[in-house]
Amino acid sequence: xxxxxxxxxxxPSAARTALADTQLRTNLAHATGTIRAKRTAVxxxxxxxxxxxxxxxxxxxxxxxHLGSHLVRLETALAERGATVHWARDAxxxxxxxxxxxxxxxxxxxxxxxxxxxxxxxxxEALAAxxxxxxxxxxxxxxxxxxxxxPSHILVPAIHRNRAEIRxxxxxxxxxxxxxxxDDLTDDPSRLxxxxxxxxxxKFLRARVAVSGANFAVAETGTLVVVESEGNGRxxxxxxxxxxxxxxxxxxxxxxxxxxxxxxxLPRSSTGERMNPYTSTWTGVTPGDxxxxxxxxxxxxxxxxxxADTVGRQALRCIRCSACLNVCPVYERTGGxxxxxxxxGPIGAILNPLLTxxxxxxxxDSLPYASTLCGACFDACPVRIDIPSVLVDLxxxxxxxxxxxxxxxxxxNAEALAMRAVSWVLSSGARLGLAERGTGLLGRASTLLGQxxxxxxxxxxxxxxxxxxxxxxxxxxxxxRPSRSGAGGGAPPAAAPRxxxxxxxxxxPGSHRGSAVIGRPVAGACPTVVPVLA
Amino acid sequence: xxxxxxxxxxYRATVTRCAATDAAAVIGSVLGxxxxxxxKVVVPPDLPWEVVDGVVDSGLSATELDCFAAVVTSATVAIxxxxxxxxxxxxxxxxxxxxxxxxxxxxxxxxDQVVADVPDAFALLDPVRPxxxxxxxxxxxDIELSRVEGVHGPRTxxxxxxx
Numbered sequence: 001x002x003x004x005x006x007x008x009x010x011x012p013s014a015a016r017t018a019l020a021d022t023q024l025r026t027n028l029a030h031a032t033g034t035i036r037a038k039r040t041a042v043x044x045x046x047x048x049x050x051x052x053x054x055x056x057x058x059x060x061x062x063x064x065x066h067l068g069s070h071l072v073r074l075e076t077a078l079a080e081r082g083a084t085v086h087w088a089r090d091a092x093x094x095x096x097x098x099x100x101x102x103x104x105x106x107x108x109x110x111x112x113x114x115x116x117x118x119x120x121x122x123x124x125e126a127l128a129a130x131x132x133x134x135x136x137x138x139x140x141x142x143x144x145x146x147x148x149x150x151p152s153h154i155l156v157p158a159i160h161r162n163r164a165e166i167r168x169x170x171x172x173x174x175x176x177x178x179x180x181x182x183d184d185l186t187d188d189p190s191r192l193x194x195x196x197x198x199x200x201x202x203k204f205l206r207a208r209v210a211v212s213g214a215n216f217a218v219a220e221t222g223t224l225v226v227v228e229s230e231g232n233g234r235x236x237x238x239x240x241x242x243x244x245x246x247x248x249x250x251x252x253x254x255x256x257x258x259x260x261x262x263x264x265x266l267p268r269s270s271t272g273e274r275m276n277p278y279t280s281t282w283t284g285v286t287p288g289d290x291x292x293x294x295x296x297x298x299x300x301x302x303x304x305x306x307x308a309d310t311v312g313r314q315a316l317r318c319i320r321c322s323a324c325l326n327v328c329p330v331y332e333r334t335g336g337x338x339x340x341x342x343x344x345g346p347i348g349a350i351l352n353p354l355l356t357x358x359x360x361x362x363x364x365d366s367l368p369y370a371s372t373l374c375g376a377c378f379d380a381c382p383v384r385i386d387i388p389s390v391l392v393d394l395x396x397x398x399x400x401x402x403x404x405x406x407x408x409x410x411x412x413n414a415e416a417l418a419m420r421a422v423s424w425v426l427s428s429g430a431r432l433g434l435a436e437r438g439t440g441l442l443g444r445a446s447t448l449l450g451q452x453x454x455x456x457x458x459x460x461x462x463x464x465x466x467x468x469x470x471x472x473x474x475x476x477x478x479x480x481r482p483s484r485s486g487a488g489g490g491a492p493p494a495a496a497p498r499x500x501x502x503x504x505x506x507x508x509p510g511s512h513r514g515s516a517v518i519g520r521p522v523a524g525a526c527p528t529v530v531p532v533l534a
Numbered sequence: 535x536x537x538x539x540x541x542x543x544x545y546r547a548t549v550t551r552c553a554a555t556d557a558a559a560v561i562g563s564v565l566g567x568x569x570x571x572x573x574k575v576v577v578p579p580d581l582p583w584e585v586v587d588g589v590v591d592s593g594l595s596a597t598e599l600d601c602f603a604a605v606v607t608s609a610t611v612a613i614x615x616x617x618x619x620x621x622x623x624x625x626x627x628x629x630x631x632x633x634x635x636x637x638x639x640x641x642x643x644x645x646d647q648v649v650a651d652v653p654d655a656f657a658l659l660d661p662v663r664p665x666x667x668x669x670x671x672x673x674x675x676d677i678e679l680s681r682v683e684g685v686h687g688p689r690t691x692x693x694x695x696x697x
Contacts, residue, residue, distance in 0.1 A: 031679040081662070139685060140676035156676050163677055189677040193685045200686065205596045221661040231634065231672040231687025238630040239596045260656040263667075267616075271675050274541065275616035278687060279667035280630075286664050288593075289629045 005150060008340030010366035015334040024335050027162045032326045038272025039323060039380075045274070046264070055261045057384040060317035063219075063252050064307060070219040070252045071298060077222030081284020083294040088246075090301050091121035097297050098123060098211060098244050099130045105242055107132065107209050111200075113226060113233045114138035115213025116154060116320050117246045117299055119342040123211065134211065135177075135203050137232035139196050146173035152336030152344060154322040155270055160335050163187040174199050193230075200232065210236035210291070214247045215319065216262060217296075220255050223283045224296065227266060229276050237280050243291035248299050250307075250316040262319060265382035270321040302355030311393040312354045317383040318347055324377035324387060330370055339367060346377035350390045358394065359401025368394035538648050539695065541617025545670020546683050547691040554696040557642060558583045561606055564640055564692050573603035576636060578628030581606060583642065591632050599631055604638035605688075611658050612643045615651040617670065619643060619693065622663040630664060639688040641668070644696045 008014060018024060043049050063070055075085045088094035094117075102110055110127065112118065112134050124134040124145075136145045143158035144151050147169040151157030158166065167187040174181045174195065179202055181195045212233070214224040224245055226233045237243060253259065267276045285294050307313050325331045325345030336344030340363050343351045349367040356364055368391045377387040539549045552560045561583055565575060576599065577588040585606050594602075608626035609619045619641050621627045633639055649655050659665065672687030683689065 027678070035675075035679045137686075138676070139674045143676070156679060158676065159679065166677060189680065189682040190684060192677055193674055193682050197685055201600070204686070205600060218661065223661045229672070230674045230676075230685035232685065234630065234634050234666065235686055238634055256661040257653075257656055260653045264652050271679075271681075273669070273681075274544075275613075275618045275667070275669040277545070277669050277671070277673045279665070281661070281665040283662050283664070286623075289623055289664060290631075 005340050005342075008363050010363050011334075011338055011340070011370045012366060014338035014340060015330075015370070018334045018338045021335075023162075024160055025333060027160055028332055028335050030162075031156070031159050032332050035272055035326045039269060039326070040272075042268045042272055042274055046268070052261060052265055053382055053384050056265050056319075056382055057314075057317055059253060059258045059261060060250075060383055061314075063254055063258075064250065064313065064316055066254075067249065067252065067307065070254055071249055073219040074217055074222060074252055075298070077218075077220065078284055078296055079222075081222050083222065083284040083296050086295060086297045088297050088299045088301070092126075094121050094246055094297050094299050094301065095123050095126035097295070098246065099127055099132060101242065101244050101295055102127065102132050102209050103130065105209055109133040109135060109203070109207065110209045110211050110244075111135050111137055111203055111207040111236050111240065112141075113210070113212035113228070113236045114141050114157075115211070115246060116342060117213045117248050118211060119151065121246070121299070121301060123246070133177075135200070135207075137200050137204070137236060138228075139193065139230060139232075142196055142200070143169055146170065146177070150337055151342055153325060154320050154343065154345070154347070155325075156322075160337070163189055163192065166192055170195050170199075178203060200235075204232075204235040204239055207236070207240045209242040209244070210240040212236055212243065212245045214245050214251055215266070216253050216259060217247050217251045218254075218256050218259065219252050221283055223256065223281050225259065226280045227263075227270075227276050228278050228280075229271065231278055234278055234280055237282065238290050241291055242293045242295075244295040244297065246297045246299055248301070249303050250318075266319055266321055269319075269323040269380070269382040302357075305357060306351075306354035309354055312350060312390050314385050315347065315350050315354055315387075315390060317385055318351065319383060321382055322347075323380040323382065324385075327376040327380045328371075329374060329376070330372060334370075339370065341367075346371060346387045346391075347385070350385075350387055350394060353394050353398070354390075358397045359404075365398045365401070368392075368398060535614070535645060535648060535695075535697070538612060538614035538617060541614065542619075542670070542691075542693055543617075545617055545673075545691075547617075547670045547693060549693045549695055551695045551697050554644070557694065557696055558585075560694055561640060561642065562586055564694065565604055565606070565638075568638055568690060568692065569603050574601060575604045575606060576602040576632050577606050578626055578632065580625045582608065582626055591628050593629075594632070596631060596635060599635035602636040604640060605632050605636045606640045606642070607633055609641050609643045609647060611655045612648045613650075613652060613655050614648055618652075618655075619668050620655060620659065621666045621668065622660065623666070624663065630666060633666065633668075634687055637688055638690040638692070639668075640692045640694060642694045642696065648695075 078085050086097045088097060108131060110132060127134045136142050140156045140158040143161055143166050153159040164187045167185055170181040170192060171185055179199045185191060185195055212226055215227045216225040226237060267273045282290060285292055303316060306316055324347050328346050331345040339348045341348050341352045349370045352367055353364050358365055371391050373388045373391060375388050542549050550560055550564060575585055575588045576591050577585050579590050588606065607628060610622040611620040621633060623630055671683045671689050671691045672685045673681050673683045674685045675681050
């Protein structure tokens with residue numbers, strides 16, 4: 001299992017190459033500048049945005065704390081609605097399920113909805129090895145596929161390409177795999193979008209098998225959700241008779257009503273829109289409407305490893321909006337390829353090492369250093385992933401791993417000690433406050449991180465929350481960090497003026513320690529690692 | 535209601551307000567103005583309004599649907615804050631495919647179906663039904679992160695709001 005591109009050099013080397021590409025930097029500055037402005041405007045329209053972020057983080061934390069039971073519930077709900085559930089421990093198992101389903105229908109092609117999970121597991125390459133063509137139908141994925149390129153952004157994998165480059169790719173490559181681009185194609189974005197429409201329409205109309213991911217999976221109902229813009233997702237989810245969805249196990253949310261929080265957070269954070277053009281939900285098989293054979297592959301591929309990391313597990317809250325990429329000063333300058341993974345940017349810098357583990361390869365180990373720790377990613381994250389703290393912790397893990405490597409001296413060096421110290425300080429609001437008043441390395445590091453930390457409201461693992469409209473917090477969380485002024489635990493948040501109507505409570509009494517155990521094997525499917533929290 | 539109209543139009547969709555008694559006439563004029571003569575229009579089996587020359591969906595294949603220029607449906611819920619219409623593909627809305635393949639979607643929304651925000655919409659929706667949330671015409675931000683309307687879904691969305 002790997003989440004990184006084969007043969008990629010470590011980040012510093014790849015970044016040096018990328019920085020020399022002035023066209024790349026121009027393209028990225030234009031694109032990220034555009035999306036930052038849009039995001040800022042639509043986020044400003046929501047007066048309780050911070051409460052929404054807290055709610056999103058709390059729902060995800062709750063889901064992760066009880067992941068094993070939510071997954072079993074999801075499996076049961078899906079089965080009751082006619083779906084077939086498969087469990088995949090790693091990329092190879094997930095790819096095998098998809099190719100087995102495709103081959104059972106005798107097809108030599110599938111159409112695909114843009115999906116980070118399928119990119120992560122290298123599904124297209126695995127299907128190609130079985131003689132099955134996987135057609136990417138998202139415009140940016142199509143650009144990457146036709147250009148024989150690598151993705152460089154979570155939302156817009158072809159963000160590194162400008163309109164003129166896209167025009168050239170379409171003109172030269174579309175005809176080789178289907179309907180050619182019009183002879184008079186220009187670099188006008190509407191003409192490029194039209195060319196994609198014409199090229200892919202014939203593939204949509206004839207496809208018998210589609211492959212998707214899912215943005216969310218609702219445990220209580222078995223509902224899957226795909227959020228998109230172009231309608232290519234709807235085409236794949238609706239027209240073929242067979243649908244296989246590869247879903248990371250961290251995509252589970254407990255209840256249907258939890259979705260309302262994420263359908264407010266995701267579009268505004270992702271494309272800077274009040275709502276994305278299309279959101280599709282489906283619950284198993286709907287007789288007479290859409291695919292009549294529905295498969296769901298629940299994918300681990302390192303997620304239980306990440307869940308067992310007490311600092312890093314918060315990365316599993318990620319809803320793949322890519323807001324952290326768009327605000328990151330490092331990403332804006334190097335682009336996504338330098339990260340060497342389908343998950344670039346700040347979230348990639350923590351997610352890749354969390355999924356694969358540190359000390360395995362030099363490229364992955366270089367990623368936690370691909371940051372200035374400025375904290376812009378945390379501010380932008382709709383589910384409040386404290387990326388800088390995880391980066392610092394991972395740096396310490398990398399140093400530990402290298403120190404304990406064979407042949408390495410077994411005495412911590414100054415860098416290792418410093419990273420451990422910073423990590424220790426950041427794990428406590430009280431220590432952070434003390435350190436901020438101090439001097440030297442700890443003082444500087446914690447002040448830097450303190451610029452984006454709001455210790456009075458930061459919630460790692462919620463104790464007991466009650467959410468009203470927009471998922472507003474109704475009660476204090478016993479695990480809230482103390483504020484730097486010493487008002488530890490703090491006063492409850494100010495009463496919310498719109499706290500009416502629907503409320504829900506959840507919480508857990510458990511400790512913060514995580515572990516993973518082998519879960520029960522599912523009849524007719526692969527056994528998997530189902531996480532439990534001790 | 536005004537916010538809903540403003541937000542839908544912000545996506546470069548068109549909204550026409552009319553009295554419920556005028557719905558059929560307005561649908562006819564919207565189709566007449568937006569389509570070349572002879573264009574085919576598909577409708578779900580139980581649409582409450584008559585569509586002149588509308589072909590009732592009887593399980594048309596994707597290829598057959600591709601010959602239709604427009605579709606007329608009702609909706610389940612509409613969300614003012616985000617300018618979204620939600621289809622749950624029951625009565626008057628038809629299978630998911632019929633509102634996807636034709637290039638123009640005329641969606642009739644009653645005023646009493648418009649709710650304030652996303653949480654209000656969720657409270658009214660049945661998760662077991664398939665849902666399609668539609669916020670403007672098909673669009674993409676994949677070229678330089680600038681929004682362009684018109685990719686694979688209907689490139690024209692016309693909302694008829696019955697007031």
